[in-house]
Amino acid sequence: MQWVWSMSRRPFVRRSLGAILSVFIFTACQGDFSSARPADLAQLPAGSASGVTSGVIATGPSPITAIGSLPDFATLVQQHGPAVVNISTKGKRMRVTASGEDPFSEFFRRFGVPVPPGQRGMPQPDGEPESGEGPRRPGGAGSGFIVSSDGYILTNAHVVNEADEVTVKLTDRREFKAKIVGVDEPTDVAVLKIEATGLPVVRIGDPAKLRPGEWVLAIGSPFGFDNSATAGIVSATARGLPGGDTNYVNFIQTDVAVNPGNSGGPLFNLAGEVVGINSQIYSRSGGYMGISFAIPIDVAVNVRDQLIAKGRVSRGKIGVTIQPIDAALADSFGLDRPRGALVGAVEESGPAAKAGIRAGDIILSVNGRLIERSEELPTVIGAIKPGADAIVEVWRDRSARRLNLRVAELQAATSETSTDAKPQADDAADRLGLVVRELTEEERSRAAARGVVPRGLLVERAQGAARDAGIQRGDFIVGIRGQRLESVKQFREAVAKEKKVVPLLVSRSGNELFIAVAVE
DSSP states (O other): OOOHHHHSSSSHHHHHHHHHHHHHHHTTTOOOOOOOHHHHHTSSSGGGGGGSSSOOOSSSSOOOOOOSSSOOOHHHHHHHHHGGEEEEOOOOOOOOOOOOOOOOOOHHTTTTOOOOOGGGGOTTTTTOOSSSOOOOEEEEEEEEEEEETSEEEEEEEEHHHTTTTTEEEEETSSSEEEEEEEEETTTTTTEEEEEESSSSEEEEEEEGGGOTTTTEEEEEEEEGGGGGGEEEEEEEEEEOSSSSGTOOEEEEEEEEOTTTTTTTEEEETTTTTTEEEEEEEOOOOSSSOOOEEEEEEHHHHHHHHHHHHHHSOOOEEEEEEEOOHHHHHHHTOOSSSSOOOEEEEEETTSSHHTOOOOTOOOOEEETTTESSSHHHHHHHHHHHHHEEEEEEEEEEEEEEEEEEEEEEEOOTTTOOTTOOOOOOOOOOGGTEEEEEOOOOHHHHHHHHHHTOOOEEEEEEEEEEHHHHHHHOOOEEEEEEEEEEOOSSSHHHHHHHTTTTEEEEEETTTTEEEEHHHHHH
């Protein structure tokens, strides 16, 4: 700083700095170069922003966004904010020590992050002290939105699950005790009911029309700050997340700021329609990091209707284990590009098996709906009414074919991608860098005594292409493509017919998956 000051005393340097400073000030103070005048912008109707997506597109090589065409979030919040509610819960009384958890611990636990130490200082919603050994009722906080004028409300299941008492507060500060109509943990959707009439309601939109880059708005109660609005864009659609409890939701990913307390609140498009329920975040710290996920509203509406009608949710299943398709697997199966869901195993006597689907098939569509990614299949199948017929298009032997099946009902506490496979494998071939063998009778007997029925060829050593592809010692080679293998000889004969990439069906820790191995 001293150098800059002393240098500025020199005449030439002083004039140069003065010129640069004047250019900077001129540039920073320039107004919008849009042809729209302020008076013209002021004449736009208040709701006209609902038809605007990303501003004025220039005819030149680079798009220009005019300030006057930014979304009118203020009007959207004013019109639809009253239908958004704050939810607080209390559980059964329990005794806690000084290590008791705050109302947002469930939020952090759900998202797989440790509870930040600072969060333990948050006041408890029931007013009882956080420390000490006195009894308290663990509480939670979240958001929701009214979907019918007679008091039905949608929120997240994790907001109200196991709650003994639920309180709903409206924007006009009225409070109601709410009844939990039903909770569906697989989709993280819950339905509440309050005794009131003439309530403001949200409009339901179509999440299928969302495109990455569109503006969206969230309204909720982050950290208890009622009716807070945050805006951003859609980052991606149909986003699958790891974990068995999210198999039936293809999330909307956004960069809208979502924090503890936003859970269960609505995600609006610019037309003022709800397109999702804010549910999860990706975070290394427990706070917002630019990635949030919302449940598509069509999934939530389907769950709502079933919970209100019969108190539970029925889902379809076809009885297959699936895995993603990568470029190597797509090439090995003769598919033009990675798409669909690769069937790793088929449940014996299940709907898929009865229809003729077998391991190695690639499911491309269901009832005309394309399956681009494997994580989309459980959502599509789960939404089909049990007992209904479905047309499944599969890729087999380098051609597509259609199969008819009748969807069964998924039983509680089971997964859509149930695994009841019977792996059978063959020994490895030198061309793949594998050394494999069949199990001895003694090994099979010892395994059977532990309740395990081993099938396939045991990998003694994996090297070269097999090791690079991810095959490990102790894996079992079950088959090639859809062909189950009985012996080392059969396996070697099958490998000998392959020219570029061999899709091996591998069993590891009771799970089966295809691994593409290049032929050396």
